Amino acid sequence: MTILPALLEALSADVITEPDEIDSRYFGDWMLRDESAHPAALARPRTTQDVATLLKTCQAHGVPVVAQGGRTGLAGGATPVPGCVLLSLERMRAISPVDGASATVLVECGAVLETVQQAADAAGLLFALDIGGRGSCTIGGNISTNAGGNRVLRYGMMRELVVGLEAVLADGTIISALSPMQKNNTGYDLKQLFIGSEGTLGVVTRAVLRLHPKPSTVQTALLALKDYAAVLALLAAAKSHLGSNLAAFEVMWPHFYELGTSGLGRQPPLALGHGAYVLIESMGTDSSHDDAHFEAFVEAVFNQDIVADAVIAQSEGQRRQIWAVRDSSGEFPRTFWPNVGYDVSLPIGEIGRFIETCDTRLTARWPQVRTVWFGHAADGNVHIAVHLPDASEQPEPAFDDIVYGCVADFSGSISAEHGIGILKKPYLGKSRTTAEIATMKLLKKALDPRGILNPGKIFDQG
Known part of the structure; x- marks a missing residue:
């Protein structure tokens, strides 16, 4: 029927x-x-x-x-x-007036991320989440996948940006906890059940989002370094010198940098041949101090031989050119296709060794394999693209076994910010224990006893 x-x-x-x-x-x-x-x-x-x-x-x-x-x-x-x-949820796009006193805004789940960013900006504030799909992704999807992006280092994942939430359970019960209060220790924090659950426990309909003061200064630099050990030294120095102004710390390994510049017909801002490249960005509110402080930081790490070469953006145009290199992965289908992509996270100190190990294992299986590595390394997140030249079809399951097996060996996560969905479901056990998965299934059974909400995603309910 x-x-x-x-x-x-x-x-x-x-x-x-x-x-x-x-x-x-x-x-x-x-x-x-x-x-x-x-x-x-x-x-x-x-x-x-x-x-x-x-x-x-x-x-x-x-x-x-x-x-x-x-x-x-x-x-x-x-x-x-x-x-x-x-x-x-595309029709549910309402955005209420920004609450300046609490620095929050109430939005419906179908609101597009970029529209929410613009509403916050118009009120003199910042909604900090920013990802490449900002013009089409929605707040409900951002919440359901616990979206990350380029600003996690400073502002946290989507989980940290949700103050209140409304969701509907499988039986139609409406759970509405939309208070803008930062402190509310009255039992279980139910909103956390729905953030990152990919629509398997309930359907998010509205949310109260945390806003931040809007930075008035931005400083951006691209730095070339010898190796990943130097990257770690740079990160420690950046945290010490720039403090809470440190907003982005994006690492590009040599193959990525070469592909994202000369490989796409783009002039490299710094010469090829270095062991790593870091895009670092600071955002502040003191126009009389921030530029000089940032320049002094870059000079200091250069004098300490942490950095081999550097360029500081002198205009918004130059800043965009630097970011275009980091964002070039969206252009890879022009020259590096087909490829299989991965979004993983590792303990920050182990990322260099993880990449060496994973590359070695892939090359041992396919000597002609090509890989590129990049990511938000300061929060442990690394993105990988693997390509086998001249192959009529990329052996994705075999790639998966090696990459995710390596992630497990380093006690990492098979999904840093993209979620599990269907594609990563077979490998959930590489990052979560049997007891953890069993507990997830208990929650699923309790909130959705008939298993109607997004079945077959994350894990099989049975």
Whole structure:
């Protein structure tokens, strides 16, 4: 029996789209699509109550629900399952006026990240989360995947930016904890259950977000170093000299830097051939002091032989040119394709040894393999792209076994900021213990006893 009549009876036809009329863009995220899933319907609610009514109806019929935000995920978390109801929150985009006293803003989960950033900026504040998909990803998706990005070093993951949250459970119960108070020690902090749970425990509908003072100065430099030991020395010096102004510390290994500059026809800001390159950025509020302080820091690490060469951006245009090198991975399909990408995290002090070990294992299996390494190393996050030249098909499962096996050997995480979804599910046990996974399943069973919320993601419920 189809659920469509029950949905149309419970919700208006304006909310429900019938199966044959669902646009193909709803069939997956950036990394994984399933055109054969044949969803039972697409729901595009306008209110939290609409979401509650939808989930209550679906639970009564035992029909799975897959919630979607901007569909910019990289782990297959928004991919439909056969016969599911797709729940797109794209209509729920309201942003309330910024609360200057508490430095917070209440937003609906479908609000686009860049729009929230602009609302905060207009109020003289900063919403600190920033990722490449800012123009299309949504706050609900950011919360559900605990998004990271370039500013985690200073402001933390999305988890640290959520003050209050509203979510709907599988049975339609609305959990609303939208207080802007920073301190609220009244039992369990329920919002943490939904942050990073990828829509498997409830559907986030609204959130109170933490804002920060807007920096008035920005200093950006690109530094060349001998090796990863020098990178660690630079990080320690940057934390000591720049303190809380330190906003970004992005490391690029030589193959990445070469590919992101000359490999794409871009003039390298610093010469090729160094052992590592670090983009470092400081953000402050003292225009009379910050530039000179940053320049003194760069001079100090240069004089201490930590840094071999350096360039400091003298204009916004130069700053963008430096960041363009770090952000060049989005252009890699032009010259480094196909490749298999990874988002992992390691203890910061072990990253250099991890890369050497992983590269050695990959090369031992495929002598012609090419790898590039880059990431937000100051928070332990490393991104990897692996490419096997002249191969008609990249051996992704074999790559996975080596990379994730190496991550496990170094007690790292197979997912630093992209989530688990479908693509990383087989390797969850590389980073989480049997007891931890069993506890996750207990939570899932308690909050979603019929297993209707985003089934098959993170782990199998059975």
